[in-house]
Amino acid sequence: MAPAPALAHPTVAIVGGGWAGLACALQLAQAGYRPVVFESAPEAGGRARSALIEGLYRDNGQHLMLAGCKSLTTLFKLAGIQVQTVPFIMQSGARRLRVPAHSGRLGLATALWRAQGFSWNERYRLIAAIVNLQLKGWQVPEGQSVAEWLLATRQPPALIREFWAPLALAVLNTPLADAAMRRFASVLRDSLGSGGRALAMLLPAGNLSEQIVTPLVHAIEKLGGAVRCAQRVLAIQQTTHGFELRVQGSEQPHHFDQIVLALPPWALDKMTLPACINQKALAEAFGTQPIATVYLGFEAKFRLPAPLLQIAGPTANDSRIWATDRAYCGEPGVIALSVSAAGPWCQLSHDDLAAACLNALQEVIEPLRRCLWKKTVVVRRATYAATPGATLQATDQNPLPRLYLAGDWTDAAYPATLEAAVQSGFKAAAQIMKEQG
Template sequence: MSETASRMKQAVAVIGAGWAGCTAAVELARAGHQVTLYESSRTLGGRARAVEMQGKILDNGQHILLGAYAESLRLFKMLGIDTDQALLRLPLQMRYPAGCDGMDFIAPRLPAPLHLLVALLRAKGLSGSDKMALARFSSAARWMDWQLNTDCSVSELLHRFDQTERLIKLMWQPLCIAALNTPPERASAQIFLNVLRDSLGARRVASDMLIPRVDLTTLFPQQAANFVVQHGGTIKTGATVQKIANDNRKWSVMLDKTEDAEYDAVIVATSATQAAILLADVTMNAAIPAFEYEAITTCYLQYPADTHLALPFHALTDDADSGCWGQFVFDRGQLDHTQSGLLAVVVSTSTSAIDIGHEALSAAIAAQLAHALQMPALAHPEWSRIISEKRATFSCTPGLQRPQEKTEFPHLAIAGDYLASDYPATLESAVRSGVKAASLLRQHFTAEK
């Protein structure tokens, strides 16, 4: 290799193989750099990964992606992922089963914003005043260009635009909790508007709901790892980085207090808590705040294989006081034929739900499904399991200050869904952060030539 080519091919350590770290590793490997990806777990994906349960490969939480996730979809395409096979694409919808006294709202495949107008006119379970309130909110948000002069809570925003109690209960509250994983009374209205802008306020396909048919590790992190290896990189799982150090020329990465290797640059793509520890000894300008966190819980319930729901997923009306914790239920058998009879119920902002205990929570969710779906047999699953991510996302509150990917060192960057972004802690925000962190290093390498 010539001296010039050697200078161009830099050795980079990416610490953390969640979606942000995997993205950064792919972008750097694609640019021709020598990447080593460290992951403390044996499974890639971070807080969006596969787990083995009852002989099945499932996820640590059920996810929905959006057609607006442009960077994620770009990466999928670049990696050769067949999204038609890997994802079930559904039009925007909020459809409740008969036992929920809910609504039936589904956007037809028409150009925007006609698809939302037709969906609103056809919606069942909403009164004329509910529909007028929704139309008024949508028009006002577009007129404001989806921007607030001063951030406030989602509840305050909805009150300001006279949204009806029923519309808040059946549409805005579940959308807010699903998108931001923060209750409306504490959630950032500006971040909520950003999500609506890029989905409801954009092209029709941007509002499509994309449900993974394969487990989350297989969907992207494993494909990313394969790409890195094919481009000369290395994946190290079960490797917990204890410390990084810099001598103004090279970065040292230490595992269990012993130096593993030296690198030209580093991207720290761990959780915010772990990133704060790793960065504390090397930089004072990348201070990571002590975020407040929200939990997400998924309850898996197995029934006989011939058990099917009318739709791939339904919205549910949750009411903690009545013991109804579930907010969405997914028929896994309609996503993967090997999982027939398996239902996944999502409980966002689930700290209170977790407190009642796994056994009690599973029983309550089974009873909720039996009533909501008017299928008594659902009260008695063959087995059930609870998976909780207690720090699934940061609490996305108004005016929250989030750090940047850039640090005082041009050869050190941070990546993660908690960094400054228009979005809350989603897969797309993680991917965007990974892209930005990799771009910062590429710019530095180019300037050094």
């Protein structure tokens, strides 16, 4: 698509080059705008990009993308990005669930009913819980936690420990007793509630930056937009005709008609913003949760028995964790283990955490081939805490005329996922275009 004349469009600055900011910029650029993205880091991608690890660029975390994520699939289509579709296969000890990638709701129900290692009572309770949510329109009582929902639906303890808890932690990155069930219900609606097609995993053929982030940046620039990395916005001030941005290292201010703040709440607190945005209150309301990713390197021919393998947590008091076979993403012999939400593991050193994860993997796979290298990546503020109280009111998403907030935390229904981030970016772009008429 050739860039359209930009004279009729207002100028738009997007502060934050993560997935929300890039999605907003691409949508605007395709509509003929010339958005300018300011990113403080040396490269775009935010909390879902790649970094140099053991001599190669590897993802800074494991980000599960499913075919049921409509905003993500739309983004990839707009940018011409190709990803592979892999059937959802998970294994936890004797439990194994395989959902055909092209099956509908009936196929998913059949897969759940035939899942290996599940007792008849566990299968019944699992399916009944999903059906009950569907009948209620995926609505749950206000303030209900995931732990309370699991108790109310009489889920067996073993099923909670080996299915629900690891799944909910991976999605919400918040302890189950504190995690908002309404956010988990939205994810269940778009995955388990939408059939096998929706549950299929979307996997890039390489790292996130190479396969997705860089093509997004190129698509934006090809349409006339700009992505300026290593440019930190220090202050935003409202003027008579729009906004004035102060950028680190730039003597002159930048002037724009409209602003999109595509940043996490804790990053807003580092900037000087109009007084109507209560940065400190937002940071306190949403809180943060950590995620650790432990990379283990083996011989190239080593593979896990399933794309997603569930193993014991790093310590006896940690929840079970997921091991991902990175061979599907062009890294044969590399296993990534994701440790979600704050727990006893936070007290371990990086080396001790890697050793604990390797030991847990050895308990499941015997004999385990010799580990050639280990690397631990800990992001202390990986996501906001998805508690019932962590909600941005609709009126706060547009705190000033022509100023909008975007980011995974601004979505009242979804948790901190790439789907929520992209969805929020599209929403901000739609608001800008709607105001112009």
